[in-house]
Amino acid sequence: MKKMNSYKIALIGGDGTGPEVAREGVKVLNAAASKFGFKLDFTDYDFGGARYLKTGETLPDSAIEEVRKHDSIYLGAIGHPDVKPGILECGILLKMRFALDQYINLRPVKLYPGVETPLKDKGPQDIDFVVIRENTGGIYTGIGGVVQKGTQNEIATQVMVYGRPVVDRCMKYAYEFTRKRNSKKKMLTLVHKCNVLTHCGDLWVRSHKEMGDRDYPDVKQDYNHVDACTMWFVKQPEWYDVIVTENLFGDIITDLAAIIQGGLGIAAGGNINPEGVSMFEPMGGSAPKYTGKNVINPLAAICAGGMMLDTLGEDKAAKAIDKTVTDILASGKIKSLAAGRMGYSTTQIGDMIAAAL
Numbered sequence: 145m146k147k148m149n150s151y152k153i154a155l156i157g158g159d160g161t162g163p164e165v166a167r168e169g170v171k172v173l174n175a176a177a178s179k180f181g182f183k184l185d186f187t188d189y190d191f192g193g194a195r196y197l198k199t200g201e202t203l204p205d206s207a208i209e210e211v212r213k214h215d216s217i218y219l220g221a222i223g224h225p226d227v228k229p230g231i232l233e234c235g236i237l238l239k240m241r242f243a244l245d246q247y248i249n250l251r252p253v254k255l256y257p258g259v260e261t262p263l264k265d266k267g268p269q270d271i272d273f274v275v276i277r278e279n280t281g282g283i284y285t286g287i288g289g290v291v292q293k294g295t296q297n298e299i300a301t302q303v304m305v306y307g308r309p310v311v312d313r314c315m316k317y318a319y320e321f322t323r324k325r326n327s328k329k330k331m332l333t334l335v336h337k338c339n340v341l342t343h344c345g346d347l348w349v350r351s352h353k354e355m356g357d358r359d360y361p362d363v364k365q366d367y368n369h370v371d372a373c374t375m376w377f378v379k380q381p382e383w384y385d386v387i388v389t390e391n392l393f394g395d396i397i398t399d400l401a402a403i404i405q406g407g408l409g410i411a412a413g414g415n416i417n418p419e420g421v422s423m424f425e426p427m428g429g430s431a432p433k434y435t436g437k438n439v440i441n442p443l444a445a446i447c448a449g450g451m452m453l454d455t456l457g458e459d460k461a462a463k464a465i466d467k468t469v470t471d472i473l474a475s476g477k478i479k480s481l482a483a484g485r486m487g488y489s490t491t492q493i494g495d496m497i498a499a500a501l
């Protein structure tokens with residue numbers, strides 16, 4: 145008899161509504177596991193603002209070594225109203241991305257049927273693309289410095305750093321992803337600002353073209369400047385299939401992308417190390433004002449769970465979660481994706497998806 149696949153998952157509920165949405169995600173993941181015949185073994189970790197306020201620790205190095213032994217990481221949300229901005233973001237989220245070399249940020253942008261978009265006259269057939277954001281380089285490396293701080297002459301720099309190997313590995317992932325997605329367009333759009341960033345932009349342009357010409361003749365190549373791209377997201381989102389871009393541009397355009405797919409209640413993402421340990425999370429924050437009220441929407445966390453299963457190789461289970469979410473949204477039962485206006489509680493949505501699976 146074939147041995148049942150079993151996966152060790154590090155579970156970081158985090159702050160605010162993070163644990164509430166993660167709990168529903170776990171419920172759905174376990175339902176998928178029993179239906180598709182694999183096992184998920186969750187280990188709970190309490191990293192987040194509350195622990196930081198108690199102990200002064202964000203993500204100790206020893207914790208990284210522990211988390212590294214898992215097959216994947218599932219995250220609720222990080223962010224605490226009593227902690228100065230930057231501490232938890234840098235100390236937990238960015239530290240994890242760097243330490244585990246999660247060099248891809250994968251953000252599917254899909255308008256599910258029955259979900260409202262702020263874009264006039266656009267529907268699910270128009271909004272269905274994926275953004276692949278480079279996740280560990282660029283301005284996020286933090287290279288730079290400040291002199292004469294606080295004086296009239298203060299100077300600060302923070303440099304966009306990219307090496308060819310870092311660009312190439314991201315580009316390769318993006319081309320492979322586009323090929324595998326195999327949509328009708330089968331097109332990889334590079335988003336950058338090569339008309340001004342003549343060094344970094346040019347590096348990305350050459351990587352895109354040379355790798356595409358050499359290894360992916362079946363994938364169409366396309367290019368947008370990042371400013372123009374924000375305009376096209378609103379005017380003609382149906383143009384896109386897969387987008388690849390550098391870190392900061394990707395950060396910015398994926399917030400715009402999240403809102404056109406219906407907002408943070410549904411937007412999910414993965415911090416992926418294709419050769420290592422990845423981390424999946426809903427895009428929404430910790431939503432302190434809704435904490436403990438059982439009103440926050442867990443769908444983004446549930447979708448992030450689906451992405452995790454896909455990455456673990458349980459693609460049938462991942463597809464089933466996506467289909468269940470699609471069917472429930474299409475049925476119109478859920479009135480809105482906004483917290484408190486769904487017509488259901490957080491736990492009821494989780495129960496509904498788990499049962500429908």
Ligand code: IPM
Nearest residue numbers: 233234237238394395396398
């Ligand atoms: C994101 C977030 C993070 C980022 C912050 C919280 C550090 O905005 O995942 O998009 O800038 O990458």
Ligand code: MN
Nearest residue numbers: 395396398399
């Ligand atoms: Mn962001």
